[in-house]
Amino acid sequence: xxxxxxxxxxxxxxxxxxxxxxxxxxxxxxxxxxxxxxxxxxxxxxxxxxxxxxxxxxxxxxxxxxxxxxxxxxxxxxxxxxxxxxxxxxxxxxxxxxxxxxxxxxxxxxxxxxxxxxxxxxxxxxxxxxxxxxxxxxxxxxxxxxxxxxxxxxxxxxxxxxxxxxxxxxxxxxxxxxxxxxxxxxxxxxxxxxxxxxxxxxxxxxxxxxxxxxxxxxxxxxxxxxxxxxxxxxxxxxx
Amino acid sequence: xxxxxxxxxxxxxxxxxxxxxxxxxxxxxxxxxxxxxxxxxxxxxxxxxxxxxxxxxxxxxxxxxxxxxxxxxxxxxxxxxxxxxxxxxxxxxxxxxxxxxxxxxxxxxxxxxxxxxxxxxxxxxxxxxxxxxxxxxxxxxxxxxxxxxxxxxxxxxxxxxxxxxxxxxxxxxxxxxxxxxxxxxxxxxxxxxxxxxxxxxxxxxxxxxxxxxxxxxxxxxxxxxxxxxxxxxxxxxxxxxxxxxxxxxxxxxxxxxxxxxxxxxxxxxxxxxxxxxxxxxxxxxxxxxxx
Numbered sequence: 155x156x157x158x159x160x161x162x163x164x165x166x167x168x169x170x171x172x173x174x175x176x177x178x179x180x181x182x183x184x185x186x187x188x189x190x191x192x193x194x195x196x197x198x199x200x201x202x203x204x205x206x207x208x209x210x211x212x213x214x215x216x217x218x219x220x221x222x223x224x225x226x227x228x229x230x231x232x233x234x235x236x237x238x239x240x241x242x243x244x245x246x247x248x249x250x251x252x253x254x255x256x257x258x259x260x261x262x263x264x265x266x267x268x269x270x271x272x273x274x275x276x277x278x279x280x281x282x283x284x285x286x287x288x289x290x291x292x293x294x295x296x297x298x299x300x301x302x303x304x305x306x307x308x309x310x311x312x313x314x315x316x317x318x319x320x321x322x323x324x325x326x327x328x329x330x331x332x333x334x335x336x337x338x339x340x341x342x343x344x345x346x347x348x349x350x351x352x353x354x355x356x357x358x359x360x361x362x363x364x365x366x367x368x369x370x371x372x373x374x375x376x377x378x379x380x381x382x383x384x385x386x387x388x389x390x391x392x393x
Numbered sequence: 394x395x396x397x398x399x400x401x402x403x404x405x406x407x408x409x410x411x412x413x414x415x416x417x418x419x420x421x422x423x424x425x426x427x428x429x430x431x432x433x434x435x436x437x438x439x440x441x442x443x444x445x446x447x448x449x450x451x452x453x454x455x456x457x458x459x460x461x462x463x464x465x466x467x468x469x470x471x472x473x474x475x476x477x478x479x480x481x482x483x484x485x486x487x488x489x490x491x492x493x494x495x496x497x498x499x500x501x502x503x504x505x506x507x508x509x510x511x512x513x514x515x516x517x518x519x520x521x522x523x524x525x526x527x528x529x530x531x532x533x534x535x536x537x538x539x540x541x542x543x544x545x546x547x548x549x550x551x552x553x554x555x556x557x558x559x560x561x562x563x564x565x566x567x568x569x570x571x572x573x574x575x576x577x578x579x580x581x582x583x584x585x586x587x588x589x590x591x592x593x594x595x596x597x598x599x600x601x602x603x604x605x606x607x608x609x610x611x612x613x614x615x616x617x618x619x620x621x622x623x624x625x626x627x628x629x630x631x632x633x634x635x636x637x638x639x640x641x642x643x644x645x646x647x648x649x650x651x652x653x654x655x656x657x658x659x660x661x662x663x664x665x666x667x668x669x670x671x672x673x674x675x676x677x678x679x680x681x682x683x684x
Binding site: 240244306 | 557568572574576
């Protein structure tokens, strides 16, 4: 029997009379990889903002591991094991690449400071940024910033990882490696929800896909069901 | 080195040390919390009176008051941030600007009510001691002030660059959203930054008291000059503020000795205007940016 790590129920959000989310309901199963797709402006990033406390919903509830987390400050989400990336990267520009990772260390590494450092080195090697460990983050390219942001959140060893367009601007050769790493982390128990525009990639990676359009979830289900849906074919695959 | 030039230089370095301490504190607060603390000078007044009160009550040397005054002011800053400033963050800019101005006025009027307008002075066991360096006579209190400022500023740089909390402070200053994401309690870091900025003023006030008289507006001059320090050093640039403070102190004293004593403060405001017009980002390298 599967259990939900995240239960979103009837979330609505308006900005100055514009209804961005009109009642989003979604269950994210523990240990799954869920993809959220939809056209630009559909409300995907707003949903992430609300889940992680960066914005407040007008109505609805969000349960993380069975506990209502609405109204919590964003810094408490990370401490509970829920962490996200942003569509536009928000790293610390005048810290070094290594310092950017160390800020995200949860301080609970059983191997202490040395273990934290080892993990940072391992992640920097993985995202091919080890040679830039002492460079200021402001000197990195957009793709490198996306990789740094990914390494930051992985530094935290979250239970639930929300990734907002994690592959945008990244070298295609590295994308396959990152996908494999996400699969490995998922096998180790990490639940992943990602927003992505590349439907074939989402279909190959995810256990479940939710299609957001006009502020509601139009379809949710296994990749083969969603990909073969005529409406999805029309919007994402050009019929 | 001509003795007159040497003396002016030493005096400039000493007053510059005070400017650096107060300015670095102001810049730390601005860099991290993005508010302008108009109460920085008034906090120095509190520190000066606390030192005076410590000496009168305990009969001990004023330098022994340093940990006490620095900690009391740091705690005071922490409480101000927690109870007052955190409440107006995110509100309109005017509220944020006026709240520290209001705190400054409250402090000035309270000190006036408690201690009156009388000018008081405090002596230390080294008040009348001097020593000679390359033919230049240096007061022991001046040397102590310079040394104290240097040690504290060095400690601040090391704290910000080498410790976990220092890195967290810099992270919050640069990208508060991501700092929240990493699990940092941003509002607590704001309060810690305000406490450190206020603690620096506490150190400055103890070092100032053996040299300057204590009266309700003693901090005002240093508070105003600290804004020039911040602009010259670059907003959010702690190292720039430290260098700018010393630079301004030296310029002010050399100008007083060789050009005009009465215009020696005015020259600082002239530098302030020129900097704002032609190099608003500050004139020093951005080595220790918190923001």
